[in-house]
Amino acid sequence: MTIHKFAIADAPLERSPGQVGDIFVGNVLDQRHGGPVTIGFGRYGPSQILEETMAVHDTMVILEGKITVADDQGSVTAGPGEVIAMQKGDKVTIRSHEDGAVTAYVTYPHWQEPDA
Amino acid sequence: MTIHKFAIADAPLERSPGQVGDIFVGNVLDQRHGGPVTIGFGRYGPSQILEETMAVHDTMVILEGKITVADDQGSVTAGPGEVIAMQKGDKVTIRSHEDGAVTAYVTYPHWQEPDA
Structure with a gap:
């Protein structure tokens, strides 16, 4: 069976590479x-900031x-049930607000093998 | 700016090709x-059934x-905040429950150009 169901409890949440804040992600x-x-899923503590260039x-x-x-060029803010799409090469600042955030993400290609 | 934010209100919801039920999708x-x-986003009425082979x-x-x-091989059921992943070639039956459902989806490649 290649149909999978996932909840955040299935994600081995850990700090993403190179960042020391209260931001945890797990594939x-x-x-x-x-x-x-x-x-994967992500969990952001309150008022966290992550700067990155999208691989x-x-x-x-x-x-x-x-x-x-x-x-x-500007900024977008999304809440529950909304989607933010970022493209490879975008230089972004990702910020959570006072209540933190939980996200699900889909990357193409695999972010742990961006050049594979 | 290549960063986009989307809500379901941004999706031009229409029946997906070949189905006549109360299931609307919009990219x-x-x-x-x-x-x-x-x-894209999808909106399912109560107790809808969609059979398809994933392109x-x-x-x-x-x-x-x-x-x-x-x-x-079996089935999975997911609720708010959970994720279902289907692979190309899977022959699936997708079913909503008594309260209907709202979904966001990400396909690779583009489902309207599956062979492009």
Whole structure:
């Protein structure tokens, strides 16, 4: 069976590489499974800030709280049930608000093997 | 700016090809935008059933209600904040429950150009 169901409890949440804040991410489906996309969950503490240059295309679905993503052109803020899409190469600042946030994400290609 | 924010109100919901039930889907980001994935939203009425063979990899995030996906090996049921992943080639039956459902989806490649 190649149909999978995932909840955040299935995600081995850990700090993403290079950041020391209260932001934890965990993949539930990735390069180990042979498909084209990585699926995972993220948990952001209150008022966290993450700056990065996107190595992959990343679709983030906000499940709880709010996330703001800014680049040098402007910013967007999304809440529960809304989606933020970032493209490979985007230089972004990702920020949670006072209540933190929970997200699900889908990346193409796999963010742990961006050049594979 | 290539950062996008989407809500279900942004999706031009219409019946997906070949089905006549109370299931409406609408893309918010797809082949017209030049990226690798299609992002969209779906709205299912109560107790709808959709049978299909997946032409693409499809990650579905349940935003409201519940969705059950079955194949000949078994089934999974997901509720708000949970994710169902289906792989290209899976023959599935997708079913909503008594309260209907709202979903966000990410497909790779674009489901409207599965062979492109």
